[in-house]
Each structure stands twice: as C-alpha cells, then as structure tokens.
Amino acid sequence: MVIDVQEFNQININFETKTAVFGPGNRLGEIYHKLNKVGYLISAGECIHVGLGGHATGGGFGWTGRKYGLASDNIVSAEMVTANGTFISPINSTHHSDLFFAIRGAGNAGYGIITSLTLNIYPVHPIVTSIKISYLPEQVELAFIIFAKVAKNLNENLSCYIELRPKSINTYPFSFNAAYLGTEEEARNAVKELIELSNPAYIKFEETTWLGIVDSYPIFTRSPFKITSYNIPPSGFSQEAIRVLVNFINNLECESIALFDLYASDVISGISINSSAFIHRNIFGVMELEAPLSGLSKDDQIKCVKKHLQFRQEFQAKYTSYFSYQDYIDRDLSDWITRYYGPHVPRLIEIKKKYDPNNLFNWKQSIPTKLP
Numbered sequence: 072m073v074i075d076v077q078e079f080n081q082i083n084i085n086f087e088t089k090t091a092v093f094g095p096g097n098r099l100g101e102i103y104h105k106l107n108k109v110g111y112l113i114s115a116g117e118c119i120h121v122g123l124g125g126h127a128t129g130g131g132f133g134w135t136g137r138k139y140g141l142a143s144d145n146i147v148s149a150e151m152v153t154a155n156g157t158f159i160s161p162i163n164s165t166h167h168s169d170l171f172f173a174i175r176g177a178g179n180a181g182y183g184i185i186t187s188l189t190l191n192i193y194p195v196h197p198i199v200t201s202i203k204i205s206y207l208p209e210q211v212e213l214a215f216i217i218f219a220k221v222a223k224n225l226n227e228n229l230s231c232y233i234e235l236r237p238k239s240i241n242t243y244p245f246s247f248n249a250a251y252l253g254t255e256e257e258a259r260n261a262v263k264e265l266i267e268l269s270n271p272a273y274i275k276f277e278e279t280t281w282l283g284i285v286d287s288y289p290i291f292t293r294s295p296f297k298i299t300s301y302n303i304p305p306s307g308f309s310q311e312a313i314r315v316l317v318n319f320i321n322n323l324e325c326e327s328i329a330l331f332d333l334y335a336s337d338v339i340s341g342i343s344i345n346s347s348a349f350i351h352r353n354i355f356g357v358m359e360l361e362a363p364l365s366g367l368s369k370d371d372q373i374k375c376v377k378k379h380l381q382f383r384q385e386f387q388a389k390y391t392s393y394f395s396y397q398d399y400i401d402r403d404l405s406d407w408i409t410r411y412y413g414p415h416v417p418r419l420i421e422i423k424k425k426y427d428p429n430n431l432f433n434w435k436q437s438i439p440t441k442l443p
Contacts, residue, residue, distance in 0.1 A: 089193070114140055202251060329358055
C-alpha cells in the first residue's frame with residue numbers, strides 16, 4: 072500500500088515568527104511561487120517537481136543552501152499520525168524531541184505519516200544573479216582542482232551545482248551553475264578568483280529575480296533512470312579520481328551525467344552531526360551520478376545499471392567516503408542504513424521501536440525495528 076499525501080497541500084504563513092506551515096504534498100515549485108507573492112522563500116532544492124515531505128525530511132540542498140542551510144535544518148516543528156492512529160503535535164525540540172531528531176534526516180524512512188512541516192522562511196532578495204561558467208574538455212581536470220581550492224571561500228550568498236557530461240555530445244562538458252543573492256557586480260566579485268585561476272571558455276552573468284532562478288532549472292520528465300550518490304571529501308577529488316570519473320562519463324555507452332551540489336559552507340558544516348539524523352556535514356559536497364534509461368532496450372538497461380554499480384563500488388572504495396545521500400534513493404546500495412545514517416543507526420532503530428513497534432510503515436529502505 073502507498074499512501075498519497077498530495078492533498079496535504081496547505082501553506083500557512085506566520086509573518087511574526089518568519090515561519091510557515093506546509094503540507095507534505097506541496098511540490099517545491101508551488102511553494103516557491105506562492106511564497107514569492109508575499110516576498111519570502113524557503114531553503115530547499117532546485118528541482119521544482121519534488122514533493123516537500125520526502126525532500127525536506129531527508130536533507131534538501133538547493134539555490135540558497137550555502138546561505139540558509141538544508142531544508143531539514145530549517146524544520147522547526149512537525150505533526151504526524153503514528154502507526155496506532157495517534158496524532159502527535161507538536162514535534163519539536165521540546166516535545167517528542169527524539170522524533171524531532173529522527174525526522175530531520177530520516178523522516179522519510181518510516182516513522183509515521185507526516186501531515187505538516189513548519190519551516191523557517193526568508194525574505195526574497197530583490198536581485199538574484201545567475202552565473203554559468205563552462206570549460207572545454209581539455210580544461211576539465213584543472214577546473215575541478217581549482218574549484219575545490221576556492222570552494223570553501225566562496226561567498227555564502229552563492230549556491231551552486233556543477234555538471235559533468237560526456238565530451239562527445241557537449242562542447243562544454245564541465246559547467247558551474249550558480250545563483251548569487253545580489254547584483255551582477257557582487258556576483259562577479261564572488262567568483263573572480265575562480266575565473267582568474269581556471270580561465271573558463273564560457274562565462275555568463277545575468278541579473279534576474281528569485282523566480283527567474285527557480286524556473287531556470289531543467290524541467291523534469293518522468294522516465295526510468297539509475298542514480299548513485301557519493302560524499303566528496305572536504306579537499307575535493309584527487310587528480311586520479313577526476314581522471315577516473317571523466318573517463319567513465321566519456322566512455323560509457325549509455326549517456327551518464329555527474330551532478331555536484333556544493334555543501335562547503337559554515338552554515339552546513341557548522342552544525343553538529345549529533346543535532347539531527349542528517350550526518351553529511353563536513354564535506355565538499357554530494358555527487359549524483361545519473362544514467363537516463365529511457366529509449367534503451369531492457370537488456371541495455373540492465374547492462375548500463377550493472378556498469379554503474381560496478382563503478383560505484385570501485386570509485387566509492389577508493390575516492391570518496393563510505394556514505395551516501397538518502398534523498399538520492401539507491402535500491403541497490405549495500406549496507407544502505409549505515410551509508411545513509413552512520414552512527415545514528417542504533418538511535419534511529421530505538422525511536423522506530425517506540426513509535427512503530429510492529430513496523431507497520433516498512434519498505435526496502437525504511438528504518439527497521441532491529442538491526443538486519
């Protein structure tokens with residue numbers, strides 16, 4: 072059985088506390104547009120078609136992540152129906168604090184049905200500047216290295232994602248895509264060192280609005296794909312790791328894309344991993360390796376996924392940490408519970424036993440009532 076929460080789509084704003092109550096069925100695009108009408112935003116993801124409930128309770132990084140933090144870090148309260156039908160309200164730092172710990176990072180892992188989330192909201196900046204900086208194939212390795220060098224010192228008003236695509240079908244296979252909360256002049260100054268050191272082949276700045284940034288993200292078309300995720304160490308990738316990754320992207324028969332969310336910022340790393348169930352803190356960022364499978368035969372899909380999984384096993388063992396990001400669900404991930412939640416696994420299991428002792432809410436990667 073799947074419980075559909077799309078009708079839980081209320082949005083109630085409290086201007087005094089600068090918070091808003093959201094139904095978990097709201098999609099991010101709807102939230103951004105409705106809040107923008109009254110001059111506010113939430114700190115959440117770039118993909119506007121994603122539902123808030125699962126996104127925010129599993130982490131949630133986006134266009135303002137380096138300024139205001141992850142969506143899960145901005146949850147101040149929640150309401151939930153548990154397995155025995157009990158309605159719990161509020162769930163916060165002083166009421167049901169154990170459940171509050173769990174739902175901020177593992178809230179999409181089977182504790183109950185969340186019926187509302189209260190999040191911090193922030194004023195919309197009057198001018199937001201989009202930045203696109205791109206590199207030719209022969210520049211990719213240096214660009215990676217330079218970016219890792221300057222990333223931690225980038226202004227907190229800048230949040231970004233990076234794309235690495237196959238060189239055979241992309242003039243600029245490596246691109247830095249950012250939103251800067253401010254003017255073009257301020258944005259240019261923020262990335263001045265990156266540009267001077269890496270000498271990109273293409274640069275574009277454009278002043279726009281917050282909604283201009285929100286609506287610029289590529290439209291998601293529902294289709295089959297395979298995703299694996301990787302936590303990048305604070306120093307970034309080694310030169311060898313970059314070469315291995317680029318070679319994989321360039322030579323795989325099924326087109327694959329590597330997307331990187333830059334976490335490096337005090338607002339994310341400055342929070343203790345013991346404050347919530349979300350453990351991915353002191354890192355450079357998270358890499359999502361995505362292989363679209365539409366248009367491939369069943370046999371080719373199987374071959375593509377098999378190569379991805381083999382690459383993941385070898386690459387993760389050599390070049391990244393042991394951990395993976397729970398919002399990029401990977402049904403083939405071994406030891407997923409440790410890779411997602413690290414040292415919090417025993418605590419999360421105890422909380423699960425308290426609120427869902429018979430494991431009513433369960434699926435392949437939900438928190439169990441005992442260790443596997």
